[in-house]
Amino acid sequence: MNCDSAVVFVARDPDGPALPLLLHKILFSPAALWLCRSLQLSGVRRFFVVTETDYLADSAACFPPDAVVLPFDHPQLSARMAAFAADAQDQVITVTRPVWLSFAAAADLAGQDFLLPAEGSAGLYRVDPALLAQEGLSAASYGECYAPPLGPDPILLPLYSLADLARAQCCARLDNLCRWMSLGVQALDMDTVYIDVDVDIGPGTLLLPNTILRGRTVIGSNCEIGPSTMIRDCVLGDNCIANASQLNESRFGDGVNIGPFAYVRPGSSVGDGCKVGDFVELKNSTLGQGTKLPHLIYVGDSDVGAHCNFGCGSITCNYDGNFKYRTTVGDNAFIGCNTNLVSPCQVGDGAYTAAGTTITSQVPPDALAIGRTEPAVKEGWASRHRAKKSQG
Template identity: 45%
Template sequence: MLAVAVLAAGKGTRMKSALPKVLQPLAGATLVERVLASCEHLQPDRRLLIVGHQAERVEQELEGHSGLEFVLQQPQNGTGHAVQQLLEPLRDFRGDLLVLNGDVPLLRPETLAALLEQHRSSGAAVTLLTARLADPSGYGRVFASPDGQVSAIVEHRDCNDEQRRNALTNAGIYCFNWQQLSAVLPQLTTDNDQGELYLTDTVAMLNPAMHREVDDADEITGINDRLQLSQCEAVLQERLRHHWMAEGVTFVDPASCTLSEGTCFGRDVVVEPQCHFRGTSAIGDGCRIGPGCLIEDSQLGANVSVLHSVLRQAEVADGCAIGPFAQLRPGTQLGQQCHIGNFVEVKNSSLASGVKVNHLSYIGDADLGAGVNVGAGTITANYDGMRKHRTVVGAGSKTGANSVLVAPLRLGSNVTVGAGSTITKDVPDGALALGRARQLVKENWTGPRP
């Protein structure tokens, strides 16, 4: 059996944030969510999150993760003290305990699988993950024999000068035989520089203790401040871009673009510079995105082009052209071959195939039939000061420039709205609707005289 415990009780004071450190966002997910995701494939029998600082907030953020058990550490007195809190909830557990840190989000699933496999095949009481770092400052040093057996772990602050020259560092990731660990946990003491209970001290009490050196040292990067958060973001973004380029996506300037792990791309997509993808978004085959776009929680069909525009919670069918400088707000649905042009905003509206809204318009809470042509400066006046109302425009209709459609309103099919009109009443099929004052011309006008 396997239990996974994630240490997530710390304050993270160096982040200088009202948000708990483990809830800091990284490429569209929180740090602790990334840690939890890294071990999902192991299918653990128990998953425990040790919380402390802002425990209620952390629990609320993770309430959607079924089967996750929360264990309170109060006060927080070191990693050993944190794992001591598991003695009661795991009193009847028989198996291995994998201990992860909630602020180490770059671990690959295959790394944890290899760690668990080595631990079980070697029969070790504990197997820890290690890395050789060019600059090991701040990390505990691991002292081991050539066959991988660990003799000691010494925290950086407790190392002497000779010990600090050792580049083999403790990643803070452990796989324990739980029965052996639970027997020695009560023996931990605070005899160290910080006056805390260190989980690392159990390694000297367990035999045999082994280590596995990680291939990519970036995986064990911990986050304590904003600089380290940005460094992890850069590593993760590079991974994501490399993955999608290998799948047939072209990034013209990869370093200028950011992705979320919820973003997926089809083949032959071209992403121009300064494009950013957030949340869960799907970009279809042959799309051309950018430059200068933000796409969040949106689905795009094949051969869509988007230029200098923002899309949030929008659905866009094949062959649409969007931008430049357009905004599709939540609830927007575009049928095939729609054109949304410069300085156009669409919100909570359904546009059927072939609709064109090419210039300077606002379409909100509206349903537009196939082939509707919206003239420049047309707006739907959808708000009466208390409620939102819908506008329905039938297929083949068109509005002239600077038209105002005051909702609730229904225009039939093949309706023409004259330029400059304000339409407040329903219009039947095939009609011409005009709603503007008669033009008045005064000839030989000299204007006011002083």
């Protein structure tokens, strides 16, 4: 039996928290989004969501863009419900109370006999669409109720309180990890890996302890993530390494080596084969293919070409206290140690900057820029200085 339609109630319990429990977060996303993804895995493609006026936007964000989301007091609620039910391919799944539904349960929901007699309802039903169209919301519980099979790991949890939500969080973390492991992802320590509901991971990727993957992060195949790494809303290509680092709202090509202790801020794009090494911060910048930022470097608001190398201690000075400016570095450039690139400035293709140089304008292609003074050497100064201490 293919139930392609679902009606979900996102309502606040008068005796519960101010926010509906389905809008509280499990791991990093609302419980309603986890429920939506489980229902989608079972074959549901159409959603009719009923909520309170104050939560229309938050509820809509948890379901597909074509979902019908209406408040309980909408004047056309019954008519819209009837039209929705009339287009259902088969019986309609209704969720009348807050619930966490595991990904493992999706196979049960897609099966012929997933609904079994039960003394106590978990709030999940299968309802005749004709009855739903005729009776409206009151018919949402006039169907067969879902009784999940008994087992050591719960696959459905009614949510009556924040304590239930905390328990669901533990179950959801393990359920989601097991789903990815069944698809070829490896986890060295299953107790310390956290994967958000909309993360996507390629086969062969290894997740090391204390890995946190959030938002709509996409990890390619055969990567190594962790230990102690958090990645939020990023895209990583195949064969990447991210070690003890934090990455945010950025894109990385294939074969990128990140960390340890790198910090990538939003808006960055890192090309294939790049290195973003230890104690490197990258912000709103583009790195071309094969560029290396090995250690102790800050690159912000910059466009860096391919196959460049930045020496230790190099920084872009992108903020003058009022405005931020961009720096441009061409292909095959070499930025010497402790170079200050004062934006806006430009380093041409193949150019070099000597160690300790401050760049404030343009360095032509294939040029060498030296911005340091000759040292003054004072012979015998050190011994005279030490003598002062002995003389009191």
